[in-house]
Amino acid sequence: MDATALTAWLREFARLVAENKDELTALDSAIGDGDHGVNMDRGLTAVVAALDAEPPETPSALFKKVGMTLISKVGGASGPLYGTAFLRMSAAADAELDGPGFAKVLRAGLDGVVARGKAAPGDKTMIDALAPAVDALDAAFASGAGLADAFSAASEAAARGREATVPLVARKGRASYLGERSAGHPDPGATSVTLLMRAAASTLGAAG
Amino acid sequence: MDATALTAWLREFARLVAENKDELTALDSAIGDGDHGVNMDRGLTAVVAALDAEPPETPSALFKKVGMTLISKVGGASGPLYGTAFLRMSAAADAELDGPGFAKVLRAGLDGVVARGKAAPGDKTMIDALAPAVDALDAAFASGAGLADAFSAASEAAARGREATVPLVARKGRASYLGERSAGHPDPGATSVTLLMRAAASTLGAAG
Amino acid sequence: MKKLINDPADVISDALHGLAAAHPELRVDFENRVVVRGDAPVRGKVGLVSGGGSGHEPLHAGFVGAGMLDAACAGEVFTSPVPDQMVAATQAVDGGAGVLHIVKNYTGDIMNFELAAEMVAADQGTEVVSVVVDDDVAVQDSLYTAGRRGVGATVLVEKIAGAAAEQGRPLAEVADVARKVNSYARSMGLALTSCTVPAAGRPTFDLPDDQMEVGIGIHGEPGRRRVPVAPANEIAEMLVSPILTDLDFTGGDGVIAFVNGMGATPLIELYVMFNEVTQLLAKNGIPVARSLVGPYITSLDMAGCSVTLLKADDELLRLWDAPVNTPALRRGV
Amino acid sequence: MKKLINDPADVISDALHGLAAAHPELRVDFENRVVVRGDAPVRGKVGLVSGGGSGHEPLHAGFVGAGMLDAACAGEVFTSPVPDQMVAATQAVDGGAGVLHIVKNYTGDIMNFELAAEMVAADQGTEVVSVVVDDDVAVQDSLYTAGRRGVGATVLVEKIAGAAAEQGRPLAEVADVARKVNSYARSMGLALTSCTVPAAGRPTFDLPDDQMEVGIGIHGEPGRRRVPVAPANEIAEMLVSPILTDLDFTGGDGVIAFVNGMGATPLIELYVMFNEVTQLLAKNGIPVARSLVGPYITSLDMAGCSVTLLKADDELLRLWDAPVNTPALRRGV
Ligand SMILES: Nc1ncnc2c1ncn2[C@@H]1O[C@H](COP(=O)(O)OP(=O)(O)O)[C@@H](O)[C@H]1O
Ligand SMILES: Nc1ncnc2c1ncn2[C@@H]1O[C@H](COP(=O)(O)OP(=O)(O)O)[C@@H](O)[C@H]1O
Ligand SMILES: [Mg+2]
Ligand SMILES: [Mg+2]
Ligand SMILES: [Mg+2]
Ligand SMILES: [Mg+2]
16 A cells, blocks of 8 residues: 555545535534534545645655644544544554555554543544454454455444444543433444545455 | 592403403514513503502592503503503593593593604504594583493494504504504504403493 | 523513622612612712613613713613603712713603603702614604614713713713714614513514514514525625615714624624624725624524614714723723 | 524634724734734733634633733634644743643643644743633533533633733743632533534524523533423522532632623523522522623523632632723723
């Protein structure tokens, strides 16, 4: 995977977020403040514009630009979290990434989210989709799977992780203010992570 | 008609206003500010309390107390108008009133309303019910009618006058702000005057 | 009806108690529902009294204090106070230099203040002059109406005449200043929603979700016409252009521009409107000399706004800038 | 959605332009959406920076001026501003004595201010100290939440820390004053209606005509529980009693009592509430030393209110009374 392939991934993520903007916002209205779709869409529109303006040449440069742009444009909780994830991915990325290399990079991103937001699995946050996705990638590559299978396993793991947030009572972010009333709804950030992984499956996975 | 008979009239007026308070308010909502029923009811509740506390001994004293109480308690446009009417009636009233004497007193009240509010017939105000009522009383007594017939004629004249306000475009009071939009609704003040005259028919008219 | 109230019959009394608790520097006569500046009567100063129906808060009680009103009378919701209140207020602020009554042009207010002035004259001999505020261009001033309503300009009259009185000017001059403000000011208002009078319990008029009322007053009366909802720039045009048609605002020292909230419209929207208003004024070559943005003369929980423009000159600007110390308007002290 | 706006995407920019037009004494950096006090940086004075999502007006930009904030960053509606804005604000007000960041306790605000502080430290070396406001007793402060939200106390922190900074106190002391205010203040809010985020176009939550939400924040989040609508005295009890349970307010110099409107609640209702609140405090033997009544930290067009109590001592009262000159709060100047 080079910068071009990874750029395609992020463009597809942007497209999916735009397509699902209203759904993300509706989910955030139920247990948050109703802006997650708008936030992510604003950030990713800026990301696409930045990539159009000056296509980065290495994965590291790409992730850095994505992270900086998200931090500068999104705001809210998701801006620093996604932004930190991509900055950490930038620091961890080699010039070319194979499957396991990508998995390592994505785990660095996950660690960034944890470091910045101090949430644990089960707190009903984006981590509940991202962590299973990273684990699934690792497991798939460990068992010798190809990119297509690995990314589709990761995408499914993210989606399952997102489903698993439904019954949870939130312990981080705005949803935690609702206490018990936060149960019964999926987490918006976990939902946007499933889009990130679905985009990976249909771009990075397909390229394999 | 002595103070006792006239007191019965005003108590009945108070009762009718209380009964029709919501309707008066609804009429005033359509073309005014939605308080005519509340205003009149507040004033007449105070009038009844004042009459209970110290029953006036002469018509003049009665009308004065009613006028002062209305001025002190009603506010808005109807307070000074009804209040001035009763103060003028007080000044015009003899110790005992026969039918024509009452008609003269009521005309003094009408003149007071005109002096205070400077409205003309057809301006869509309480005058459009009060003036026909006074005219009808005069006409009835001039043609030798008894109290019952005269007061029922006056009550009908007031009601007809009130009906006649429906198509009018208001030229005084709040309804005038609406311009053409004030047409199609009866005037609230003309409506409360019909209650005043209906009360007269069932008390002063019945006593005859 | 959703309101932070107890029994609707107690709203005004409860609110006056709240006002008294929040502003110990004011005196509240609960029986007469009159709010008086703590140090009234001020010896040798013209006393300023206003008042009107409640539901327009902070008007009038929120403008009682040094540099503005000496007393305010609170009527029932949207109902003129009664003369007894105005008499009590007049007596409480009579410092020997006479009292100015600032009266919004509504039949009820006019007649009750008139009765009050007659009673004061008969009783006591305090010199009273009345000034009527009638700035609402939505209403035609003609034989066929009760004349223009007093709306936004009331706030400007109270501030500017209050400053003139504070300077120790005589009654006739303070009244002239008040009349000058009124004659140079024009307003126009718009409602996005009706308001709900507590005693009535439901909205005064029905307004569909896609309609608004242009040319409303401050008592929940429907406006002159109903139009589809429009963006702020078109709304600004609907409000500003009848004002500019009615009076030539060019050639002075600019205007005092006042964008007022009707009670349920948040400040962020008022600033959006203010931006549009200033752009229209700029297009018309009218500089903004001073501004006021906020809910100052409201209509209970109505959503909407009004625009008031006052053609300013040096005298009016100096009086506008003068110190004022009231709950709702404070500067220079 | 009925709002006085143009394109929902332009609300904040339009409102900032309106603010700039109405308040020429402030500087507005439109690109960064930062509002700065006109004479910033003030040499030798600690700079106070706050900011947060928009939709809470007048907070924060309305509190920029002498004696309060030096700069405010306006985020998207209900969305924390981004670090770039906070960096720009910090640099604009750095008068050499360091900068205090006043941060409401929301995950987004915390993280973005954190990133900004890291960026300032890396770049430039301005000393930055952050103080987090978390006064909302509706939220349990425990391992199982993001901690208490910052609500009404933010206004009091900005005023009082602003006064301390204006006196020339060093950064550490100003930060201590801010922390002291936060630790002595508690709030609780209630919604009669939801609010509508312009970009969303419909109310954030549905609330039937006979229900209200108790324990809401300022971002249109539903509250802790939904209860039938109740009269003001019962509402006051629902708000005041969890506050009094949480902190002992007796034995000091009384409280600064703040009844705040959520954006669409008219002043008359806030005074009704203030009356109920003071009566409850009196029953509990807690004197009201100072008061603030009005819409100061709002939630767009939400109807409702919040109550904030600050346990006062002599120092806090003196700082509270100190001069302040901002669009939304002004006294002594
Ligand atoms: N401490 C945290 N750690 C990880 N993720 C978090 C944390 N707090 C919030 N989130 C994620 O952020 C999402 C909300 O993002 P968004 O709505 O854009 O920001 P905000 O909550 O500031 O409005 C939540 O659904 C959750 O997944
Ligand atoms: N100038 C006037 N002359 C006579 N009657 C008037 C005048 N102005 C208003 N009215 C009457 O007063 C009624 C309204 O009274 P009310 O609603 O109690 O007072 P307000 O208009 O102050 O709210 C109108 O329906 C009309 O009959
Ligand atoms: Mg959100
Ligand atoms: Mg009326
Ligand atoms: Mg009325
Ligand atoms: Mg948000």
